[in-house]
Amino acid sequence: MTCSFLLPLALWCLIAYLPVWKSEIRISLSSDANNSDFPTVYVPGDHMEEARFDAFRAAVRQDNTDPQAAETAAAGRRANKRILRGITPLALAENWITPEQEKDYAALYTVWQRIALGELSGGLSQENLGIVSENWADMSAVSPSYNSRNFPSEPLLKLIPEGKSEVKRPLFLPAPHEIIARASEDFRGQSELGDLNVWGRYLVSIRTIAGGFLLVCLVGVPIALLCGTFSFFSRLIEPFVDFFRYMPAPAFGTLLIALFGIYDAPKLALVFLGTLPQLILMVANTTRMLDTSLLDAAQTLGANRKQLVTRVVIPGILPNLHNDIRILLGWAWTWLIIAELLGVKAGLTEIIDTQGRRFHFDHVYPIILLIGLTGFLTDQFLAWFRGVIFPYTEQGISASARSAARVLSKVSPLRLKRALRAKPVTVAT
């Protein structure tokens, strides 16, 4: 079993760490280029091809030689505050400010002052050191300390973007170590994207699956038992179910919203609708496979119809029913993502969908792995649990399950009841 996990993992490592990926510049210090070739804002952490990065820097330098005055004084101040704030990632990396001061312009103002006076250095190119000095001269001429309204509105010089070259894998192929890092941040609620509330959403997702699945079992299993036991019900129900199961459940999505609203109900309904036909057909089939000699024997002993179902059929198929349920639970999980997109997006899907759209696949994969792991562990548990509740079946039962079964049989309510009932008998004899 270990091998079957190690193999894909090794393959992933191989592809991710092979030196086939180009390097790109990871921007560490950014500015806004007023240039149609760079129509969007680049922030520290973004990647750019080297040639494009050079063009980006050139575009910012061009802006500095030909500064454009803003339309209003307020807009000018705002643009300059953006320049002031541009130093933040560097100041954080060099511990010139604390993370709490990230939005504290007064602290940043002091940082600019200290760089200009030569008290702080490191991390900035000569070119940018010059820009800091020139800007500081303008800023300090207006006000020696930070004042949001008494701040230059004439354009200051923009810092020239800086960055480091690093291996850039395709977005959809983050390396294992990156996934582990993201997972540990995201799961602890300390993501770079803010608190993603992974565990809260995880609970919601599990509730959706568990709720939908419980519902489908409560409704589906009795129907399936009827179908499997009595051919009348089988002929009445199964052909339509067979037809219905080919209709894709998500096709009913808008209908489910119209019927059940936009919160939890349509999501449960989709899991229900997607699993029900499979459940009925599978469990009915399982029921039909019951050893007929058991039924014959019971009838010979004088069992009536009701007794046949409750005393022979149901107990007889339970171990196989357990197997079916295991498989169907996996089936139910496949509907999760589509279900949670109905109405108000909920659960883990919210993260997968939103982060996927923003190309944050390094935040998406940990969630997908979490879902896979949950399903896998549930399945493993149920397989083990089979040994506990059906110790008499012949399939491989682990030692731990066997001992658990022994404990369980000692405390089982029926045995207790029987022990109590046995008492007066002893007294009588």
Next chain:
Amino acid sequence: MSNTHSEASPDIMMIKPNQLLSIFGLCAITLFTSCSKQESPTASAPDPEVSTPETAAPAPSPPPPPTPAPTGKPLTVGYSDWPGWVAWEIGIKKGWFAEEGVNVQFEWMDYVASMEAYGAGKLDAVSMTNGDALVTGATAKPSVCILINDFSNGNDMVIGKSGIDSVKDLKGKKVALEEGFVPHLLVLKALEDNGMSDTDITIVNTPTNDTPQVLKSDEISAICAWQPSSGAALKQVPGSKPIYTSKDIPGLIYDCLFVTEYSLKYRRDDWVKVVKVWYRIVDYIKDEDNTDDILSILSARVNVKPDEYEPFLNGTYILSLEEALIAWRNAPGLKSVYGSSEISDAFNVKFEVYKEPVDYTAYFDRTLTKDVAKAMK
């Protein structure tokens, strides 16, 4: 033999179902108790933690006067990732709806999904553009606009890949956009302005949120999307650029709050309070010292960084109360929400989004905004 049988069989056959039943029963109980607590990820619960950063001027927030507790069922409002509607987040996070004494539940959804939920009768109100409200009205459920948030001023973009430098270059190319909705309208308008027609391009129907991924594909030459999707596309596809934006035709797209006729009739007072909160939000946005605070609130809602969000503020022209009153005048042309809707209606009929022209004037009720304006004087 028969003795052992009768001893053994209940042991095997009866205990197990009992155990199973009790296990299932337990599961059922825990599940339903937990299910009964309705999750509301975007609940309008006030968040006292959110306040102006220290650097901002002292926040002008006197201790809230005792307000009547919000009564009645919460008004449900669908809102989506258009920057003008994300701005509601400020009122939500700061608890201004509760302060105003109105119980509103804002539901964060995808734009088209929110209109579908509204059409299915599951929301009291939804944020739509004036053009899409006509489409939703003609195909699913009519609505009444009570509030104009903004007009699109550049955030709606037609984005061409490298090599597509103008709308004219689109001839014979594939353009990905959401058919029948606001991006469709913008592209058709772009074609019309350049003396082209809808037959000059092939439209590939794509949900707006997926357009950034789609632009990466070799098949597609251009997309039409709004921020933050358009920004994501520009960043993901180096060399791509806007070739036509709503800034080229300001007033074509007004972004508004549309309410059901029923809710407006029976809960009008509550809706006036919602409008009031909106203008409190507008005042807060217009103060330059609050810019960093609003950027951190708004950018968190759509999962971008505050610095990336900042240009969205200019691409969405949020109307002040005075400007809104001008846009509310019933006049032809794009300066009026009526005139703009007349153009949208003509477009929708021409391109068979729906068959018959609609009475667009029935979609607008300016009295709520006027009431708020009166109360503020």
